[in-house]
Amino acid sequence: MADVTMTPVVRARGGVDAELWLKRALILIVSAWLVAVVVLPLFQLLSKSLLDNDGNFVGLVNYIEYFRTPALRDSIGNSLFVSLTTTVISVSLGFLFAYALTRTNIRFKGAFRSIAMMPLFTPTLLNGIALIYLFGRKGLITQGFFGAIPGFDIGLYGATGIIISEVIFTFPQAMLILSVALRMTDARLYEASDSLGASKVRTFFTVTIPGIKYGLISAVFVCFILAFTDFGAPKVVGGNFNILATDIYKQVIGQQNFVMGAVVSVVLLVPTVLAFIVDRIAQRRQVALIQAKSVPLVPKPEKLKDGIYQGFCTFIALLILGFFATAIYASLVKVWPYTLDLGFWHYEFRGTGGGGYEALFNSVRMALYSAVIGTAITFASAYLIEKSRGMNGLRQASYFLSIMPLALPGLVIGLSYIFFFNAPGWEFFGITVPNPLNWMYGTMAILVLSNIVHFYSVSFLTATTALKQLDREFETVSESLGVPFYVTFFRVTVPVCLPAVLEVAMYYFVNSMATVSAVIFLYSADIPLASVAIANMDDAGDIAPACAMGVLVVFINVVVRLLYSLLTKGVKRRTQLWAVR
Amino acid sequence: MTSASQDYLRVEGVTKRFGTFTALDNVSFGAKKGEFISILGPSGCGKTTMLRAVAGLERQDEGRVLLSGQDVSHLPVSKRHVGIVFQSYALFPNLSARSNIAYGLKRSMKSRSAVNERVDELLKLVGLKGLGSKYPGQLSGGQQQRVALARAMALSPNLLLLDEPLSALDAQVRVMLRTEIRAMTQRLGLTTIMVTHDQEEALTMADRILVMKDGELVQNGTPSEIYDEPESPFVASFIGSMNFIRGSYNRDTGTFSKGSVRVRVDRQARSLKGEVLAAIRPEDVLVSTNGEQGPNVFEVDVRNVEYRGPIYRLALDLPLGHTETAPLIAEMPAEKVRRLNMTSDSRVKVILPSERVRLFHAEQV
Numbered sequence: 037m038a039d040v041t042m043t044p045v046v047r048a049r050g051g052v053d054a055e056l057w058l059k060r061a062l063i064l065i066v067s068a069w070l071v072a073v074v075v076l077p078l079f080q081l082l083s084k085s086l087l088d089n090d091g092n093f094v095g096l097v098n099y100i101e102y103f104r105t106p107a108l109r110d111s112i113g114n115s116l117f118v119s120l121t122t123t124v125i126s127v128s129l130g131f132l133f134a135y136a137l138t139r140t141n142i143r144f145k146g147a148f149r150s151i152a153m154m155p156l157f158t159p160t161l162l163n164g165i166a167l168i169y170l171f172g173r174k175g176l177i178t179q180g181f182f183g184a185i186p187g188f189d190i191g192l193y194g195a196t197g198i199i200i201s202e203v204i205f206t207f208p209q210a211m212l213i214l215s216v217a218l219r220m221t222d223a224r225l226y227e228a229s230d231s232l233g234a235s236k237v238r239t240f241f242t243v244t245i246p247g248i249k250y251g252l253i254s255a256v257f258v259c260f261i262l263a264f265t266d267f268g269a270p271k272v273v274g275g276n277f278n279i280l281a282t283d284i285y286k287q288v289i290g291q292q293n294f295v296m297g298a299v300v301s302v303v304l305l306v307p308t309v310l311a312f313i314v315d316r317i318a319q320r321r322q323v324a325l326i327q328a329k330s331v332p333l334v335p336k337p338e339k340l341k342d343g344i345y346q347g348f349c350t351f352i353a354l355l356i357l358g359f360f361a362t363a364i365y366a367s368l369v370k371v372w373p374y375t376l377d378l379g380f381w382h383y384e385f386r387g388t389g390g391g392g393y394e395a396l397f398n399s400v401r402m403a404l405y406s407a408v409i410g411t412a413i414t415f416a417s418a419y420l421i422e423k424s425r426g427m428n429g430l431r432q433a434s435y436f437l438s439i440m441p442l443a444l445p446g447l448v449i450g451l452s453y454i455f456f457f458n459a460p461g462w463e464f465f466g467i468t469v470p471n472p473l474n475w476m477y478g479t480m481a482i483l484v485l486s487n488i489v490h491f492y493s494v495s496f497l498t499a500t501t502a503l504k505q506l507d508r509e510f511e512t513v514s515e516s517l518g519v520p521f522y523v524t525f526f527r528v529t530v531p532v533c534l535p536a537v538l539e540v541a542m543y544y545f546v547n548s549m550a551t552v553s554a555v556i557f558l559y560s561a562d563i564p565l566a567s568v569a570i571a572n573m574d575d576a577g578d579i580a581p582a583c584a585m586g587v588l589v590v591f592i593n594v595v596v597r598l599l600y601s602l603l604t605k606g607v608k609r610r611t612q613l614w615a616v617r
Numbered sequence: 618m619t620s621a622s623q624d625y626l627r628v629e630g631v632t633k634r635f636g637t638f639t640a641l642d643n644v645s646f647g648a649k650k651g652e653f654i655s656i657l658g659p660s661g662c663g664k665t666t667m668l669r670a671v672a673g674l675e676r677q678d679e680g681r682v683l684l685s686g687q688d689v690s691h692l693p694v695s696k697r698h699v700g701i702v703f704q705s706y707a708l709f710p711n712l713s714a715r716s717n718i719a720y721g722l723k724r725s726m727k728s729r730s731a732v733n734e735r736v737d738e739l740l741k742l743v744g745l746k747g748l749g750s751k752y753p754g755q756l757s758g759g760q761q762q763r764v765a766l767a768r769a770m771a772l773s774p775n776l777l778l779l780d781e782p783l784s785a786l787d788a789q790v791r792v793m794l795r796t797e798i799r800a801m802t803q804r805l806g807l808t809t810i811m812v813t814h815d816q817e818e819a820l821t822m823a824d825r826i827l828v829m830k831d832g833e834l835v836q837n838g839t840p841s842e843i844y845d846e847p848e849s850p851f852v853a854s855f856i857g858s859m860n861f862i863r864g865s866y867n868r869d870t871g872t873f874s875k876g877s878v879r880v881r882v883d884r885q886a887r888s889l890k891g892e893v894l895a896a897i898r899p900e901d902v903l904v905s906t907n908g909e910q911g912p913n914v915f916e917v918d919v920r921n922v923e924y925r926g927p928i929y930r931l932a933l934d935l936p937l938g939h940t941e942t943a944p945l946i947a948e949m950p951a952e953k954v955r956r957l958n959m960t961s962d963s964r965v966k967v968i969l970p971s972e973r974v975r976l977f978h979a980e981q982v
């Protein structure tokens with residue numbers, strides 16, 4: 037190497053111990069934050085279910101009462117029935133759709149994929165409302181397109197309506213999870229199977245299904261949990277068919293019976309937590325499975341097969357488009373089904389409750405705060421948990437607490453937050469400790485916080501996955517060069533992970549816009565929200581404005597999603613310089 | 618052996634465990650100022666862990682690490698004045714080569730121009746003048762390696778630690794960088810420890826080689842000591858190749874015997890007796906051209922002749938009596954093989970020079 041003299045360099049002094057302590061303190065803060073927003077509220081909920089309405093400890097009395105009341109008890113069977121049915125339908129459709137997108141040579145894959153993802157941006161309340169316009173008493177199908185053709189009544193209100201709504205809601209999730217699983221399978225296995233002369237059916241059961249086993253398990257549990265805990269659609273189309281989620285709402289909002297609300301919440305939690313645990317075990321196995329590099333499968337053209345799948349995907353895509361078209365149409369019709377003039381009457385939100393554009397604006401504000409603050413917190417925590425050394429116990433515990441919200445339904449988060457943040461203080465051995473977080477109750481802060489926790493796990497896993505792809509030694513390099521970890525975090529880690537950061541922010545935004553379950557317990561009259569407005573307008577019978585509000589929420593979410601695509605494209609172009617390795 | 622007081626780096630009885638697994642088992646060695654040391658061993662034997670313990674990235678469970686006679690066991694990496702090049706290079710992909718190299722400088726140098734000057738100097742040092750504005754992804758493997766090296770050198774370390782720095786490069790670049798790195802550390806008088814699993818790399822670059830196996834240091838010596846005087850069959854076969862024949866040794870007569878074969882062994886075979894392993898390197902097996910006779914001359918069958926460019930590799934069968942044979946590999950200059958017209962299934966006489974035969978404890982395997 038070239039002959040040059042070396043300038044002596046004076047090294048920066050000190051700071052190392054301080055830095056180590058800072059890192060430890062930050063990890064402690066992360067753990068404390070997770071305990072404060074996940075564990076303590078849940079604990080509060082659990083203990084509430086063991087008290088009577090006056091706050092005296094009564095043990096399992098409330099549970100005994102619950103199981104003695106048929107109207108409440110029957111909801112368990114109902115909930116299980118609709119969510120299991122939904123899961124079977126959604127996973128089957130999701131599998132076929134994902135299979136078409138990954139293993140066939142059909143055309144318009146990109147468009148199909150985008151259309152199939154539309155329900156992800158939709159408040160589930162809107163699913164119910166659109167179904168009413170299609171299959172309700174005066175629905176498009178029920179009345180045969182305003183009498184043009186013979187009508188057909190499917191008996192929407194009740195289990196049927198709930199199942200259809202939940203299938204629409206969960207189908208994209210199943211489709212996405214299974215697409216990833218199908219894309220990961222190794223082509224060499226198929227070549228081996230082919231070369232052994234295995235039949236198509238045999239290959240399907242010995243290679244395809246085992247290959248996506250863990251994806252399938254995951255899809256089943258995600259669909260089950262989502263359908264089991266959703267509240268929006270059942271509220272609109274459930275009729276007299278009681279399920280756990282609507283029971284909680286009725287107990288708390290309708291009868292102001294917080295204790296029974298807590299009991300139902302715990303009942304709702306049991307299967308969810310079980311599903312969560314089974315799924316976690318399955319996912320851990322999978323990690324071991326996918327470490328070897330696999331060869332991606334390139335589907336061969338097959339006329340008949342491709343034709344069938346083309347037809348299937350077109351059919352599903354048209355159904356989804358028709359569904360949204362109905363919602364938009366219905367929101368524009370003057371008086372359904374009598375005066376079919378089109379216009380923006382229902383978008384004026386005059387003479388209806390709910391808060392109109394103020395609610396919409398609040399929702400956007402809340403979604404924005406959730407996106408910005410949520411992304412920052414999620415990413416920083418994931419970084420500290422994933423990239424630190426030492427404090428292993430605390431980091432593992434924090435990891436577990438970070439994925440636990442996956443098992444927490446929005447309603448449960450909402451209700452436990454009422455209990456936790458509304459509590460004036462706690463008594464420990466006769467000493468009263470005032471609640472330092474009490475000020476948050478009824479403010480925007482608690483809404484944002486509930487959203488961050490509600491959507492924390494998926495964001496956290498996205499961030500962790502992105503961080504895992506960085507070289508393990510980045511931290512060591514900066515340590516050996518005497519550069520503090522936070523400098524490297526901002527100069528290297530965040531820029532390199534920017535695509536994941538944007539994805540997490542987008543995820544927080546659209547979900548915070550659409551969700552109703554957690555916030556419906558937490559919003560205050562001064563801060564009306566769009567999704568809550570949909571629920572309230574629907575309650576009051578103002579279905580058309582409710583539908584209009586739902587359409588606006590979807591519209592904003594789609595715009596944000598497009599913005600995200602543009603940004604991502606820009607980032608990709610900029611990072612292409614250094615993406616090659 | 619070097620005396621401890623002279624050593625810049627001393628590692629004393631270092632043990633490192635991961636759970637119940639012992640990654641380093643009571644390892645001790647030293648390095649003089651300016652010395653180039655290679656840690657050589659099969660993958661998973663603890664080389665990287667050793668380097669990380671020296672760097673201060675991994676805290677040993679037992680033992681001490683000393684630099685200039687001072688115990689630095691409790692010091693973090695940033696206070697040990699070491700430069701590290703990682704196996705993956707760990708270059709920051711979103712920063713240009715310049716920014717990568719300047720990464721640690723910004724905190725220690727006052728002015729931007731001083732940093733720039735230093736970076737220019739380092740770019741020149743590693744032969745990357747003019748490539749400073751490129752991103753790592755735009756550089757070849759060898760160039761990335763140079764950036765990593767420049768970054769490690771930026772703070773003028775007293776000790777340079779290289780973890781398999783050349784393993785990801787193709788053969789030609791590797792050979793070139795070998796010479797360049799060695800020349801650079803020599804010129805700067807920089808104490809260097811390089812981990813490698815490539816014996817050729819270790820033999821050509823190092824002043825001293827530490828051979829590791831299963832977390833233990835099994836031999837510490839100069840390249841020629843390691844090659845010519847391996848202390849165990851493991852070292853003998855890990856560095857270069859070696860023929861082994863299991864048999865018995867008679868200390869009184871100084872002969873090794875197996876079946877009908879008797880081999881005179883000149884080397885003092887210390888405390889050996891009973892069952893032993895006789896060992897000879899393939900290049901030490903000679904072909905008898907003028908009908909020598911003697912205790913170490915044997916008639917062998919040529920089983921296979923393999924062309925290897927400048928040399929031939931011969932697979933021989935050494936008859937041990939009746940039907941038993943021992944396989945023997947020999948390497949010979951191509952010219953000689955052609956001249957003697959050695960082909961498969963021919964018979965030749967070979968000499969196992971008594972001073973080139975070594976003996977090991979049979980149970981040492």
Ligand SMILES: Nc1ncnc2c1ncn2[C@@H]1O[C@H](COP(=O)(O)OP(=O)(O)O)[C@@H](O)[C@H]1O
Pocket residue numbers: 635640658659660661662663664665666667
């Ligand atoms: N952080 C760690 N935790 C647990 N085991 C480790 C860790 N680092 C290394 N090991 C184990 O220690 C052994 C030696 O590793 P390493 O020093 O990287 O080997 P080498 O560099 O010689 O290939 C390996 O078996 C490895 O699995």
Ligand SMILES: [Mg+2]
Pocket residue numbers: 664665780
């Ligand atoms: Mg290694």
